[in-house]
Amino acid sequence: MKKKNSSKSIKMLGERKIIELIQKKLDLMPEMSVSFGDDVSAIELEKGRLAVLKTDMLTNKTDVPKEMSLWQAARKAVVMNISDFAAKGVNPLAMIVSLGLPRTFTIKDVEDIADGLNAGAREYGAYIVGGDTGEASDLIIAVSLFGTAGKKEIMLRKGTKVGDIVAVTGFFGNTAAGLKILLNGLETTSDLRESLISSVFMPKARLIEGLALRASKAVTASIDSSDGLAWSLHEISKINNVGFLINKVPISSEAYRFAETNKLNPMDLAFYGGEEYELVVTIKPGLLKKTINKIEKIGGCLIPIGKVTEDTQILIDINGKKETIESRGWEHFKSEI
Amino acid sequence: MKKKNSSKSIKMLGERKIIELIQKKLDLMPEMSVSFGDDVSAIELEKGRLAVLKTDMLTNKTDVPKEMSLWQAARKAVVMNISDFAAKGVNPLAMIVSLGLPRTFTIKDVEDIADGLNAGAREYGAYIVGGDTGEASDLIIAVSLFGTAGKKEIMLRKGTKVGDIVAVTGFFGNTAAGLKILLNGLETTSDLRESLISSVFMPKARLIEGLALRASKAVTASIDSSDGLAWSLHEISKINNVGFLINKVPISSEAYRFAETNKLNPMDLAFYGGEEYELVVTIKPGLLKKTINKIEKIGGCLIPIGKVTEDTQILIDINGKKETIESRGWEHFKSEI
Numbered sequence: 121m122k123k124k125n126s127s128k129s130i131k132m133l134g135e136r137k138i139i140e141l142i143q144k145k146l147d148l149m150p151e152m153s154v155s156f157g158d159d160v161s162a163i164e165l166e167k168g169r170l171a172v173l174k175t176d177m178l179t180n181k182t183d184v185p186k187e188m189s190l191w192q193a194a195r196k197a198v199v200m201n202i203s204d205f206a207a208k209g210v211n212p213l214a215m216i217v218s219l220g221l222p223r224t225f226t227i228k229d230v231e232d233i234a235d236g237l238n239a240g241a242r243e244y245g246a247y248i249v250g251g252d253t254g255e256a257s258d259l260i261i262a263v264s265l266f267g268t269a270g271k272k273e274i275m276l277r278k279g280t281k282v283g284d285i286v287a288v289t290g291f292f293g294n295t296a297a298g299l300k301i302l303l304n305g306l307e308t309t310s311d312l313r314e315s316l317i318s319s320v321f322m323p324k325a326r327l328i329e330g331l332a333l334r335a336s337k338a339v340t341a342s343i344d345s346s347d348g349l350a351w352s353l354h355e356i357s358k359i360n361n362v363g364f365l366i367n368k369v370p371i372s373s374e375a376y377r378f379a380e381t382n383k384l385n386p387m388d389l390a391f392y393g394g395e396e397y398e399l400v401v402t403i404k405p406g407l408l409k410k411t412i413n414k415i416e417k418i419g420g421c422l423i424p425i426g427k428v429t430e431d432t433q434i435l436i437d438i439n440g441k442k443e444t445i446e447s448r449g450w451e452h453f454k455s456e457i
Numbered sequence: 458m459k460k461k462n463s464s465k466s467i468k469m470l471g472e473r474k475i476i477e478l479i480q481k482k483l484d485l486m487p488e489m490s491v492s493f494g495d496d497v498s499a500i501e502l503e504k505g506r507l508a509v510l511k512t513d514m515l516t517n518k519t520d521v522p523k524e525m526s527l528w529q530a531a532r533k534a535v536v537m538n539i540s541d542f543a544a545k546g547v548n549p550l551a552m553i554v555s556l557g558l559p560r561t562f563t564i565k566d567v568e569d570i571a572d573g574l575n576a577g578a579r580e581y582g583a584y585i586v587g588g589d590t591g592e593a594s595d596l597i598i599a600v601s602l603f604g605t606a607g608k609k610e611i612m613l614r615k616g617t618k619v620g621d622i623v624a625v626t627g628f629f630g631n632t633a634a635g636l637k638i639l640l641n642g643l644e645t646t647s648d649l650r651e652s653l654i655s656s657v658f659m660p661k662a663r664l665i666e667g668l669a670l671r672a673s674k675a676v677t678a679s680i681d682s683s684d685g686l687a688w689s690l691h692e693i694s695k696i697n698n699v700g701f702l703i704n705k706v707p708i709s710s711e712a713y714r715f716a717e718t719n720k721l722n723p724m725d726l727a728f729y730g731g732e733e734y735e736l737v738v739t740i741k742p743g744l745l746k747k748t749i750n751k752i753e754k755i756g757g758c759l760i761p762i763g764k765v766t767e768d769t770q771i772l773i774d775i776n777g778k779k780e781t782i783e784s785r786g787w788e789h790f791k792s793e794i
Binding site: 125126127128129130131133135138139141142143144145146147148149152156160161162163165171173174175176177178179181182183213214216217218219220221223224225226227228229230231233234235237238241242247248249250251252253254255256257258260262264266268 | 462463464465466467468470472475476478479480481482483484485486489493497498499500502508510511512513514515516518519520550551553554555556557558560561562563564565566567568570571572574575578579584585586587588589590591592593594595597599601603605
């Protein structure tokens with residue numbers, strides 16, 4: 121039986137199961153400060169300081185809609201990684217990049233990629249300090265990010281307490297709507313179209329917000345929403361053995377208008393999208409107001425959307441009727457662009 | 458004219474020119490302790506300490522002969538990176554890995570890769586602490602390595618002085634011979650075949666030697682030989698504006714026998730191979746003997762092969778006749794397996 125299983129193709133599994141398979145085979149570093157499966161990895165330097173590492177790979181096969189430029193794809197490869205640092209409240213200092221390039225690429229293609237990588241790094245104050253290139257059939261951009269953090273300061277996925285408030289750094293749905301325009305040919309007004317697809321082409325990482333949240337000492341757990349808001353909530357729920365009662369759907373007005381005109385469920389756009397880089401955090405209730413003010417002062421926003429419950433379900437209260445938020449979201453191998 | 462150039466395909470350029478193109482587009486981090494183009498990158502932590510980073514990508518398109526197992530390919534992806542740390546005298550602590558996996562891979566394939574990565578890491582005392590997977594047409598393994606080093610201790614490519622001795626940590630040619638067996642179907646006796654192809658499948662990084670060389674304080678410049686011995690000598694020559702007079706061809710007896718029976722020039726196997734992971738160092742002449750003893754005591758070897766000259770040519774003295782060692786070696790995009 122075992123043999124039969126191990127000859128099964130990975131496309132049946134999805135990315136998360138594949139990562140589980142891999143983790144099972146690895147010897148664990150003793151006394152890891154950040155557990156396997158959090159958004160970043162960390163190695164203890166001297167007392168109390170951590171070296172923080174993250175790698176996230178963009179492949180044009182699954183991460184790049186046709187209309188996206190190489191400059192944008194390269195910048196996005198950086199933003200994906202910065203977003204994980206943002207969620208942990210870690211300042212990115214430097215990055216190294218492994219590039220898999222198709223032989224048919226032109227000099228201009230490579231220059232556009234380099235420009236996009238540099239633009240992404242500089243946008244968040246980091247520098248590209250090295251890398252490697254090799255030949256590949258698809259464009260592959262594997263960015264590895266480095267920074268340092270105080271061991272007690274870094275915001276982990278673990279730490280949520282019952283009664284905490286769950287909050288997000290922005291409104292959801294624009295990317296999911298943008299992808300529906302780009303990949304499924306859905307239509308909308310031209311100004312709305314512009315705005316929705318730009319959220320796909322020019323995603324932003326919430327670094328300033330993440331750093332301010334860390335400084336606030338109000339956050340008990342934090343994750344980004346790159347696999348969708350529902351998935352992020354389920355992750356925090358699983359790790360902390362808690363549930364959520366959501367009382368506000370943080371959907372953007374643009375995504376809401378798009379859903380209306382296309383007869384889509386706005387809930388789907390808000391919860392089950394992906395490739396969105398908001399932060400999802402749980403906050404000590406006594407510090408909520410102060411933290412919201414702090415984030416607004418730096419030009420961001422922090423929107424409370426519900427509270428942490430003892431019951432491990434994730435429910436949303438819509439006009440008094442409770443519905444379950446499912447555990448699904450974007451996943452490589454399983455999901456198809 | 459410029460436009461015409463930039464629409465040229467990169468396959469005309471080769472990996473080094475592509476990396477140059479990319480570097481030109483990047484903003485440099487101020488006060489870099491290790492220059493762009495050395496084997497590793499570094500970021501200054503507190504006074505005198507460096508965080509050291511390296512990424513090197515293995516693609517099955519160019520780096521993996523058909524007969525090589527996935528376990529071996531994954532282990533090699535680690536060894537490639539460790540070798541660069543070895544050349545700098547830096548101890549690898551942790552690594553993160555981005556994996557591009559074809560959809561057709563089986564669970565067993567992924568498990569073999571994970572086992573190979575773990576084996577490579579543990580062989581050199583490091584741990585895999587995180588990573589990412591995504592879908593790709595070819596297998597891609599991008600390893601990023603992390604360690605720390607004293608700013609004054611790290612061995613760089615720059616530093617060679619005229620009169621220094623150039624030395625290597627082992628004999629060359631086995632990998633080039635092994636690749637000729639695997640890729641060009643050349644033949645030899647079965648015991649020789651076994652040994653030569655195992656140097657392709659199971660390369661070793663000279664980490665213990667590199668750490669001991671750093672501790673010796675005898676090394677003025679250091680590089681590994683992953684692109685071939687000739688190429689490494691040319692790099693050290695260019696960066697330091699010196700030349701070499703080589704008086705010994707460090708070819709292994711096995712590669713020599715293979716060359717003889719196949720009517721190949723042993724010089725070619727020794728100098729113009731690649732995918733070999735010996736260290737090539739320049740040593741203060743007064744400390745040579747002591748350093749050789751030290752390396753032998755830890756079970757390694759250090760073989761003087763010539764001296765550093767003011768004349769920037771790289772010459773080899775064969776029975777009193779001087780020949781030039783060309784600037785060529787293994788290169789992605791340009792070279793074909």
